[in-house]
Amino acid sequence: MKQRQPQFTVVSRYASVLLMMSSLFAADVCAQDSRPLKEPLAPSICQLLPAQLNMNEVDAQTLAAPDTQRLQQAINQCPSGKALRLVRHSDKNYFLTGALQMKAGVSLVIDAGVVLAGSRLPADYDKGEKSCGTVDQKGRGCRPLISIVQSQNAGLFGDGVIDGQGGKNILGGSESWWEIARRAQREDLHQNVPRMLEITQSREMALHRIWLKNSANFHVTLNQVDGFTAWGIHIDTPATARNTDGIDPISSRNITITKSYIRTGDDNVAIKAGNQGPTENITISDNHFYSGHGMSIGSETNGNIQHVLVEKLSIDGATSGLRIKSDVSRGGLVQDVTYRDICIQNSKAPLDFDTHYGKRASGDLIPEYRDIHLERVQVLTPGKLIFHGYDATRPLRMSANDLIVPEQSTIVRENALWSSAVVQSTLNQNFKWQPLQSATKNTACANAFAAYPSPSPTDKRPQLNEAQAAHFPYDEVLGYAGLPGKEQRDIWDPLSSPVVHAQQITPDYIVNASEPADGKLRFQRLQDAINQIVTDDLAHRLPASRRITVLVEPGVYDGLVYIPETSIPISVIGRDAATTRIRANLDAAITGTQYQERFGAQFAQAPAAIANMFDSIRIRPIIGTFGTAVLWVKSQAFQMRDITIENSYNKNGAPAPQACEGADCPGNGVYGKSLMVHHQALAMMTDGVDKAQFEQVRLLGLQDTLYMRAGKSGQTARHFFYHSYIEGDVDYIFGDATAYFLETEIRSLGPRTSSYVAAPSTNLNSRYGFVFNRCRFTHDQSSNAMAGKFYLVRQWFHNQRCTPYGKVPIDGYRCEAGTTDQFVSPSGTITRQTIETVGKMIVLNSVIGAHIHPLTPWSDWNKNGTLPYRPAQFNSDDFWRNLSASTISPTAFGYQTAPAPMQFLGEFNNQYE
Secondary structure, eight states: OOOOOOOEEEEOOOHHHHHHHTTTSOOOSSOSOSSOOOOOOOOOEEEEEEOOBOHHHHHTOOSSOTTHHHHHHHHHHSOTTOEEEEEOBTTBOEEEEOOEEEOTTOEEEEOTTOEEEEOSOGGGTBOSSSOTTSEESSOOOBOOSEEEESOEEEEEESSOEEEOOTTSBOTTSSSBHHHHHHHHHHTTOEEOOOOSEEEESOEEEEEESOEEEOOSSOSEEEESOEEEEEESOEEEOOTTSTTOOSEEEESOEEEEEESOEEEOSSOSEEEBOOTTOOEEEEEEEEEEEOSSSOEEEOSOOTTOEEEEEEEEEEEESOSEEEEEEOOTTTOOEEEEEEEEEEEEESOSEEEEEESOOSTTOOSSOOOEEEEEEEEEEEEOSOOEEEEEOSOSSSOEEEEEEEEEEETTOEEEEESEEESOHHHHHHHHTTTOOOOOTTOOOOOTTTTTOOOOOOOOSSOSSOBOOHHHHTTOSHHHHTSEESSTTOOEEOOOOGGGSOOOOGGGOOOSEEEOTTSOOOSSSEESSHHHHHHHHHHHHHTTOSOTTSOEEEEEOSEEEESOEEEOOOSSOEEEEESOTTTEEEEEOOOTTSBHHHHHHHHGGGGTTOOHHHHHHHHHHHTSSBOOGGGOOSEEEOOTTOEEESOEEEEOTTTTTOOSOOOOOSTTOEEETTEEEEEEEOOOOOSEEEESOSSEEEESOEEEOSBSOEEEEOOGGGOOOEEEEESOEEEESBSOEEESSEEEEESOEEEEOSOOSSEEEEEEOOBTTOSOOEEEESOEEEESOSSSTTTTOEEEEEOOOTTOSOOSSSOOSSTTOEEEEOSSOEEETTEEEEOHHHHTBOOOEEEESOEEOTTBOSSOOEEOBSOTTSTTOBOOOOBHHHHHHHHHTSSSOGGGGTOSSOOOOOBOEEEESOEEO
16 A cells, blocks of 8 residues: 655745844854864874684684784884774784774774674773673773774774674673663663773874774764764664764864764764863764664763754664753753754654753753754654753754654644744644645755665775785796786796896997987987887898897987887997986877977988888877877887986976866976866887886886887787886876886876876786886875875776766666777767776885875776776676676676686785885
């Protein structure tokens, strides 16, 4: 039988009434956190602590928690301002601990997929009276799982889980922590069970993205805290778990709780103020609440509470919705509270403002609520609406602007004074809501409610174990060649035959800009020497038994260098990279005509193989990314040493860094805002070159500095960089080749807020992609302004025209398997080749600067909901899971089973600045 939809009433505050009552009811001009809202950022890491347990071993606990001492020691050794990071180790992803005391200024980062589980042994929390795990007249006999006292600029970060195990039986007992709490309620006693997190007398603390679940008691309490932000956190505990408040700010100020999801067994949030002082300047914004006791203020209000803003909140299934509760045993002044853009459904008491909370309470602490404002508040399902002021001299003083409730709601009103004459009259008529003739249901809540999310199954910073890391030494990575999935052992050990330096050679050709050229062996430009090498090669004048060496003397050489396929390998050797520079200024947006005008004379007399390379770009309307290389190499086994290659586009005369937002923000010089924009501008492109070797080279550019292309049909193209330096700001190391970077500095430039070191486009079946070993990832600014705003990698998705991985807000949108990558709104196709372009990158034994995002250095490719979106894929399991969950069946691409296990992204034994 179809249920009758509830009728709604709109209660409006008219301008004339507002003006008339303005002297009595002040506007909420300061009801919020006084700090600017800013997403918290995890500090740099002092130590990675690997897990030693799995879930079964945690469940089998019989003795004291084994990780307590190890964790506490690591916390104590971590310097203030740093963070201890808990990571997975092989199949171990659990830590089991008793009470922990955080060192002042030290944070905790828990990786996705890692669980910090609270001990079930009461002795692991006991304060010394052996009362933890019992009920008595006192309560509070347990230390919290995590205590933070007199700390600053610290907190808990990561996508991992803290699990209080409140629903499991304690060791040595027949009850769970929750059952002990429920028994205390029945026996009118107090439970002794541990809270999850207590923060006391601290400043500028944060919870970021962390998952808190199954706390034995309150999840988070703040006592005398000045400055706290909970951003994107998840609290998840059953509705039946007694006294499991989500977040309770107590006698604290400047608090923000935002973008979070809370379902629990008691108050989702409870703002309190006790004997330690007032609570003020609170912002609760853009959150979703589920089971619990609602968005509460109280019941302790005797310290006074003021300046509270609750906005953009959905409440679904809580016993109370918006609630202020207190009584004479603990009452005080609650004032200047604004509720704005609130949606409530499935609540017994959607609006519950009561000064007589404890029916047996006694005392002389009178609760008083005034300047309580409701703006665009909508209740979708009927329930009890309680407006209960203390007495006639201390009434509940409220105002309403666009308050919508079902007509079937039950009203309980006593000593409640409203600022709106409309509300006053409707409430006085037998406490029934009288719908206005102009009333219409507000549609703002149509999409306000969200399903409670599930934890990510993916570890966002996967750590390789020693056995996995053993597959990534340079001679292993560089020791295979062939087509993707069909590589064969082909030993190449570049360190056993390093690139010779200038003092060790008798050069075949010499380039020196400051001396006359003879056009045969001596030249003033490197391109001229390459032209002669190609000419001599075609004339069979080169020795077939050895490689050709070109010595480039110090100087700045303006112009391009194109090296075609040759029958004999070439080495280009400088004396000093700092003083030997090959430089040009060109970007992807220039036309083929402009390209011809700038560089045509340089290639006018070039051999056909080189002229063809030049002509392939000259004929393009716009030269594009792959036409911008200063050095373009096709010659197999190419070597270079002690030389700088620079694309100086947007770099000459760069001013000091300024603010710049987005990956394609305007630039003047390198940074800042002006007439220029950033375009792709390659320093070097290797084109199907296998066994390419670079030592002590410097590659300078901004966007797309180094591009390494695999051979025909994806044939392995191996590259080795040693003691080198590469800089840029976006996707500046990219391609589908195999590349090993050893003891090399990778420097990110500039103040962009969406910047990526690498964008590998490795094929799913290729054995290896990019590997960085004993490298340093640095940034060009000494300040901390850019901390955490950069990423190590995003896996190239070919600027895809359509995505099967997310919902795109286009009517009739479809993305199907096809033979081309194309999109004509609202539908498109994607090829198997693009699906299999997964991108692989491993970072080992390296130092990662504070500019790299500490929680998710491996980024998705663009945002979910956009045409080119693809989530980060860490391994072949992710590949299969993402594809299986996409809008395209794997069978459409010919897959019958999941691909073989393979790691795409990972880290091992890195240090964090």
